[in-house]
Amino acid sequence: xxxxxxxxxxxxxxxxxxxxxxxxxxxxxxxxxxxxxxxxxxxxxxxxxxxxxxxxxxxxxxxxxxxxxxxxxxxxxxxxxxxxxxxxxxxxxxxxxxxxxxxxxxxxxxxxxxxxxxxxxxxxxxxxxxxxxxxxxxxxxxxxxxxxxxxxxxxxxxxxxxxxxxxxxxxxxxxxxxxxxxxxxxxxxxxxxxxxxxx
Amino acid sequence: xxxxxxxxxxxxxxxxxxxxxxxxxxxxxxxxxxxxxxxxxxxxxxxxxxxxxxxxxxxxxxxxxxxxxxxxxxxxxxxxxxxxxxxxxxxxxxxxxxxxxxxxxxxxxxxxxxxxxxxxxxxxxxxxxxxxxxxxxxxxxxxxxxxxxxxxxxxxxxxxxxxxxxxxxxxxxxxxxxxxxxxxxxxxxxxxxxxxxxx
Numbered sequence: 001x002x003x004x005x006x007x008x009x010x011x012x013x014x015x016x017x018x019x020x021x022x023x024x025x026x027x028x029x030x031x032x033x034x035x036x037x038x039x040x041x042x043x044x045x046x047x048x049x050x051x052x053x054x055x056x057x058x059x060x061x062x063x064x065x066x067x068x069x070x071x072x073x074x075x076x077x078x079x080x081x082x083x084x085x086x087x088x089x090x091x092x093x094x095x096x097x098x099x100x101x102x103x104x105x106x107x108x109x110x111x112x113x114x115x116x117x118x119x120x121x122x123x124x125x126x127x128x129x130x131x132x133x134x135x136x137x138x139x140x141x142x143x144x145x146x147x148x149x150x151x152x153x154x155x156x157x158x159x160x161x162x163x164x165x166x167x168x169x170x171x172x173x174x175x176x177x178x179x180x181x182x183x184x185x186x187x188x189x190x191x192x193x194x195x196x197x198x199x
Numbered sequence: 200x201x202x203x204x205x206x207x208x209x210x211x212x213x214x215x216x217x218x219x220x221x222x223x224x225x226x227x228x229x230x231x232x233x234x235x236x237x238x239x240x241x242x243x244x245x246x247x248x249x250x251x252x253x254x255x256x257x258x259x260x261x262x263x264x265x266x267x268x269x270x271x272x273x274x275x276x277x278x279x280x281x282x283x284x285x286x287x288x289x290x291x292x293x294x295x296x297x298x299x300x301x302x303x304x305x306x307x308x309x310x311x312x313x314x315x316x317x318x319x320x321x322x323x324x325x326x327x328x329x330x331x332x333x334x335x336x337x338x339x340x341x342x343x344x345x346x347x348x349x350x351x352x353x354x355x356x357x358x359x360x361x362x363x364x365x366x367x368x369x370x371x372x373x374x375x376x377x378x379x380x381x382x383x384x385x386x387x388x389x390x391x392x393x394x395x396x397x398x
Contacts, residue, residue: 001269001294003262005247012244017229018222022288028248029287030216032260033307036249043249045211047242048204049227050235061231063202070200088228089221095200108232 057130059106059123060091077103080140082127084159086110094145110151116158124162131166139167148175256329258305258322259287276302279339281326283358285309285346293344309350315357323361330365338366347374
């Protein structure tokens with residue numbers, strides 16, 4: 001009763017993060033009822049993503065001719081400071097602050113396995129190579145900007161071990177009460193950090 | 200810094216139900232990091248949805264040569280009984296029970312406006328035409344299988360008014376304690392219905 005096109009769509013799209021089989025099924029029906037024009041526009045927008053590339057140094061998405069993204073190909077940003085982030089949206093949020101002028105490495109989704117994935121290990125090797133080439137083998141500082149969560153902490157300590165020989169200093173972003181937050185409602189862990197790292 | 204392909208993708212996909220701008224952005228980055236092969240497969244699966252049609256009588260999705268879906272083109276199902284459902288997945292769930300042998304009308308997503316949308320009104324006109332053609336202008340029964348929620352109730356009473364001249368009987372699906380449910384924890388409304396509609 002269900003057309004194969006729907007089944008195939010659901011099979012593929014339900015594997016994407018945050019889209020389960022139910023959501024994919026409802027999405028498929030909604031799309032068909034929009035008519036063929038809008039569906040083809042969406043398909044084209046999706047197809048066009050296949051033209052994008054990942055930066056050979058930081059793994060951010062780009063559409064440049066060369067192998068590097070806008071940040072990594074900007075020679076002004078080779079300051080010897082590197083920042084490891086989990087994902088592209090973290091990089092974007094940090095760029096908006098204009099508070100960091102070094103280059104990045106996107107390490108990829110944190111897992112709950114307590115070990116680094118193969119892909120993450122190979123990205124760390126890329127970072128080590130970049131540091132060798134661009135900073136004579138020793139970074140001035142590597143900032144681990146991973147979420148201050150259990151898995152962020154575990155991953156940070158694994159990365160720290162890997163990168164220790166390649167940096168004068170390895171740091172993590174400061175924890176504390178967020179702007180607009182209230183001391184009364186802060187958890188103990190956060191408050192502890194905010195007292196230790198006074199500004 | 201963000202490639203236009205990503206911006207365009209986010210602009211279009213964030214308008215889909217249950218995908219906001221944040222989810223669309225993260226999805227775009229995830230897709231690019233999967234590589235161009237998988238992205239093109241997804242784009243093809245999405246494109247293929249544009250080949251599907253909506254049934255001219257019940258508005259269910261189909262890929263038949265003619266204008267009607269498998270259910271509406273099955274003459275055995277023209278029993279004079281019609282069922283109005285909100286969406287395709289409701290129809291699929293009801294089909295699985297094998298307890299209904301009539302035909303359907305998918306009325307489309309319930310709104311919270313307290314009035315029928317233009318599209319819903321035009322679908323009701325289609326149903327009236329079907330009843331005229333297939334059941335000589337009077338259905339034996341029209342079952343309004345809408346969710347027993349506030350908006351389901353409002354929509355049901357609006358539809359009931361519209362369809363009253365076209366059916367000997369208009370009913371709604373029975374409310375009561377679901378199988379496996381416990382009387383102790385049932386809400387008063389449900390219990391009230393389950394006492395009134397004893398089996």
